[in-house]
Amino acid sequence: MIREIQAKTMLSHRKEPDPWFGYKYNMNIYRGCQHQCIYCDSRSDCYQIEDFNDVLVKVNAIPLLRKELASKRVKGTIGFGAMSDPYTQIERKYQLTRQALEVIAEFRYPIHMLTKSDLVLRDLDLLKRINEVFAIVSFTLTTVDDDLAAILEPQAPLPSARLRAMQTLVENGIPCGVMLMPILPFIEDTPENITSIVEATHQHGGSYILPALGMSLRGRQREYYYEKLNEHFPGLSEKYRRIYSDNYHCPPPNYRALENHLARLCKQHNIPLRVPRYTPPPQPEQLTLF
Numbered sequence: 001m002i003r004e005i006q007a008k009t010m011l012s013h014r015k016e017p018d019p020w021f022g023y024k025y026n027m028n029i030y031r032g033c034q035h036q037c038i039y040c041d042s043r044s045d046c047y048q049i050e051d052f053n054d055v056l057v058k059v060n061a062i063p064l065l066r067k068e069l070a071s072k073r074v075k076g077t078i079g080f081g082a083m084s085d086p087y088t089q090i091e092r093k094y095q096l097t098r099q100a101l102e103v104i105a106e107f108r109y110p111i112h113m114l115t116k117s118d119l120v121l122r123d124l125d126l127l128k129r130i131n132e133v134f135a136i137v138s139f140t141l142t143t144v145d146d147d148l149a150a151i152l153e154p155q156a157p158l159p160s161a162r163l164r165a166m167q168t169l170v171e172n173g174i175p176c177g178v179m180l181m182p183i184l185p186f187i188e189d190t191p192e193n194i195t196s197i198v199e200a201t202h203q204h205g206g207s208y209i210l211p212a213l214g215m216s217l218r219g220r221q222r223e224y225y226y227e228k229l230n231e232h233f234p235g236l237s238e239k240y241r242r243i244y245s246d247n248y249h250c251p252p253p254n255y256r257a258l259e260n261h262l263a264r265l266c267k268q269h270n271i272p273l274r275v276p277r278y279t280p281p282p283q284p285e286q287l288t289l290f
């Protein structure tokens with residue numbers, strides 16, 4: 001179900017930029033996400049989204065964003081896509097992500113866009129304008145196997161489409177990279193999977209990878225994930241229960257070997273395991289009277 005709501009605020013902010021993603025400000029125009037990845041952490045109890053199948057549209061997002069940016073004194077990277085992909089099907093109708101980018105381009109703020117969708121190409125003109133300041137686009141890839149992704153990320157564009165979109169953005173001067181997260185234990189935790197993602201990133205012009213090998217599991221999200229495991233990978237949820245019990249962090253048993261494998265490959269291809277950061281221009285020196 002789609003519901004229109006009035007938001008009270010648009011930008012949450014941090015004192016220092018997020019050490020992983022580089023966000024100073026964070027924005028979610030939609031609540032709930034139509035991509036419906038079976039592992040999605042946004043489904044967890046703690047976020048108090050009653051039904052993750054519902055998508056709430058913050059219809060006053062644009063005037064609110066304009067008002068908030070006009071009153072900000074510190075420029076910093078605005079992150080899109082932390083809790084809900086900014087480019088799901090509903091964005092085709094509402095175009096709120098596009099309108100938000102128009103406002104951001106006007107205020108000359110940097111952005112870090114996180115998505116699983118090739119719909120981001122629609123906004124290439126605005127990304128180019130914002131990139132006069134700073135714009136990066138990160139595509140999440142947990143596998144490059146389209147058939148497997150269709151099970152794990154049922155409504156999201158396939159990895160092959162994401163990679164083609166990445167290549168087009170890079171060819172147009174927008175730096176792109178890959179969020180290699182999550183890596184689902186006993187499904188995606190093979191050296192071959194990691195190799196194919198790193199190779200594909202390299203071949204399509206990606207210039208960084210941010211990894212989190214393993215997954216997190218907590219209330220409500222865990223139950224949903226196990227339900228889906230039972231549907232598609234019989235017997236696997238029992239294995240998870242045995243190994244991870246109620247743990248939040250669920251690394252694959254071969255975590256260290258995978259980590260070393262990834263580091264070796266990325267070094268070979270000269271791909272840093274870190275998201276590029278926006279650096280504010282130096283302030284002009286103040287003139288003194290004496």
Ligand code: SF4
Pocket residue numbers: 033034035036037039040041042082083084085116153156
């Ligand atoms: S795209 Fe991201 S926010 Fe949307 S369902 Fe998938 S993991 Fe969740």
